Amino acid sequence: MNDDIEPRVRELLAERARVAPETVERVARSIERLPDRRVRARTTIPLAAVAAVLIVAVVGIAVATLVRRPADVVAPASPLASATDSPTMTASPTVAAASPTIQPRPVWAMSVADHLDCDGPPSTMGMDVPARPGPFDPGQTPDDALQNILSTYRSLPRTGYTAALVTGDWALHRYLLDGEAKVHIVSTNRFPDVPEETRWEVVGLRACDPSEFALDDLEPGALTDWRDAGGRRLRTDVINSLAGPAHCGWQRTVFLSLGPDRAQYIRDPRHELEDETVMSFDPDVALPDDATDTGFHTDRWHMFTIPSGRAVYMRTADGAYERWPRARQRIGCA
């Protein structure tokens, strides 16, 4: 491409940025509808007090790796009161940071995935600390920051977190299941570049595969419970299916991801995506002779595959077979 791209990019962006005056006015009018703000005390003061107490507690136990807590320990009522529940992390010394934006980084925060108790490999979601900072919404407390990131990662548990380690500047939220750590979320308020704001922001997230989370802790519809013939839950990198997003009107469409190459199959009852699949969806077909019973099933479907891989077949609860065609390439909703 020739070198005059920059002026053309500026032209393109100016064109894309053009909005109607009516839109500006409509947004400006929305200020009138902002809710009344309740007067409340800043939460940073009690947090600082709690943090100061916790620092003392943590430093006292930071000489070595802490003892793993037993599986039946009940999470404390207040997440921020659980500093001594930090089993595998040392609240150790910090190291000089390579990045001027988040510093100094505690050693424990730099490899949170290493401290998970996953049954299989950790999932690909999230990142260690230091990480490429995303524009996650900050909060005034670590709990606020946690809640903000949960709206970004729908497949993370909604509930069940405890703040396992909190110092003045760092917090670690852990999702524990039967005493095993399945999610670690690290937040900090160490942002020297943005001194004008009190903010805690999630900077590290590592999690086990969502199939290791308690279904009751997940948002409804965030994960389909696929199981093998023996009734064992299947990892999402083996099989995963989700309904399409509402903002594309695809709520009745199901996108199935299968196998390590994440082949995508589509239940397309409205036949809206036929151009994207190698054949059409059929709600009532005969099961091919060469079909293989995978044993994979949910409460709605039981899956069969065929050697060509051009479709999968689902036996429904009423005994019919549906043909879900393979997508020509993985697609999503714009």
Place this chain on the structure above:
Amino acid sequence: MKSEPIRIMDPPVGMEVALDASSRLQPLVDAAVAGDRDAFRTLVEPSLPRALGVAAILTRSESDAADAVQDALLSAWLGLRSLRDADAFPAWFRRHVVRAAMRVAKRRGRVVALDLDQPDDPAALDRAMARRTLGRAFDRLGPDDRLLLALHHYLGLRVAETAGLLGIPQGTVKSRVHAAMDRLRAAYDAEERR
């Protein structure tokens, strides 16, 4: 305090361009913290066209951009108490806008091809084709790349401002803008081969 009129086609010099001297922001921020919507309006209104522009670039939809900026207004209104430095309000509000727009942008995935009006003039057609190709190439970029290019080439933020906005080092901003431009060039080449 009198606010500037809304302008749609301001030059890309940053959303805070129309704000008055920063020494006058503290009383406005104080009033807004106390619940004065008019004070809040005075603070944000000059920034709205630019805010909507950035959001429109990131979300590729005017209606989504309006939703994002309204979300940003709400979060800024509710979070105003956390603002330590009134002078930093413009950059602080811009951060809310970028976050809200990125939330929308990251919910969107598939590239949507834009229809091309067919002009009669062959030269105009060539230009339109090139513009369409560049637009399609830009749409192939991820939200993070689109954000960096919008901040750099639309808002015209300095590297230090972008670094402050995103909370990353200045050197990282430079390398990411460079990488985003490389990806845009590669995407353009790929679009031309289609």
